[in-house]
Amino acid sequence: EADIYQTPRYLVIGTGKKITLECSQTMGHDKMYWYQQDPGMELHLIHYSYGVNSTEKGDLSSESTVSRIRTEHFPLTLESARPSHTSQYLCASSEDMGSSSGANVLTFGAGSRLTVL
Amino acid sequence: GESVGLHLPTLSVQEGDNSIINCAYSNSASDYFIWYKQESGKGPQFIIDIRSNMDKRQGQRVTVLLNKTVKHLSLQIAATQPGDSAVYFCADLSGGYNKLIFGAGTRLAVHP
Numbered sequence: 579e580a581d582i583y584q585t586p587r588y589l590v591i592g593t594g595k596k597i598t599l600e601c602s603q604t605m606g607h608d609k610m611y612w613y614q615q616d617p618g619m620e621l622h623l624i625h626y627s628y629g630v631n632s633t634e635k636g637d638l639s640s641e642s643t644v645s646r647i648r649t650e651h652f653p654l655t656l657e658s659a660r661p662s663h664t665s666q667y668l669c670a671s672s673e674d675m676g677s678s679s680g681a682n683v684l685t686f687g688a689g690s691r692l693t694v695l
Numbered sequence: 696g697e698s699v700g701l702h703l704p705t706l707s708v709q710e711g712d713n714s715i716i717n718c719a720y721s722n723s724a725s726d727y728f729i730w731y732k733q734e735s736g737k738g739p740q741f742i743i744d745i746r747s748n749m750d751k752r753q754g755q756r757v758t759v760l761l762n763k764t765v766k767h768l769s770l771q772i773a774a775t776q777p778g779d780s781a782v783y784f785c786a787d788l789s790g791g792y793n794k795l796i797f798g799a800g801t802r803l804a805v806h807p
Binding site for chain 2: 628668670672687689
């Protein structure tokens with residue numbers, strides 16, 4: 579059972595609203611990630627963090643922002659949501675990937691499906 | 696840029712048959728690959744991984760084959776079951792240190 583939690587699971591909001599997607603993990607992982615996934619498509623890395631007070635933008639440009647004030651918490655915020663932000667957002671965490679087989683791969687949350695009207 | 700991609704978007708198999716899902720990668724320096732399974736409404740789950748110093752690795756009912764010459768890997772599922780129905784992604788660390796890059800995914804549909 580994955581120890582990484584995302585809320586809300588589903589969110590429908592109007593254009594212009596500010597939203598925050600929550601992500602928490604209880605595994606003590608230093609590294610956390612946000613991926614964006616459209617239905618039936620690949621996952622695109624939009625943000626990552628290697629520890630407290632560390633945040634970086636991923637390969638896919640995103641208007642969202644993140645913060646990492648506590649190890650276990652990595653929220654994602656959209657200041658003014660638009661229909662183009664409609665997507666699924668997946669949070670994940672890991673220790674060092676690839677350092678030992680199978681033990682330190684990404685663990686994903688169940689995702690937050692956002693619909694902006 | 697570097698990418699990891701899958702050959703087929705959808706694979707339909709009969710229950711009990713073996714399934715083979717293929718993946719091509721473009722970064723010849725990639726040295727670590729992972730297969731994930733994503734069921735409807737859930738986040739991806741780790742299935743199996745393989746390092747570039749291996750060409751085959753087996754798990755429970757799954758085998759991953761790596762062909763570095765043609766930059767191709769495959770996931771073989773033996774005796775496919777209805778519970779195997781999902782989207783399967785390959786991923787590698789071509790994005791850099793601790794940054795997994797995912798392919799487009801193959802949907803596996805298992806029919807009774």
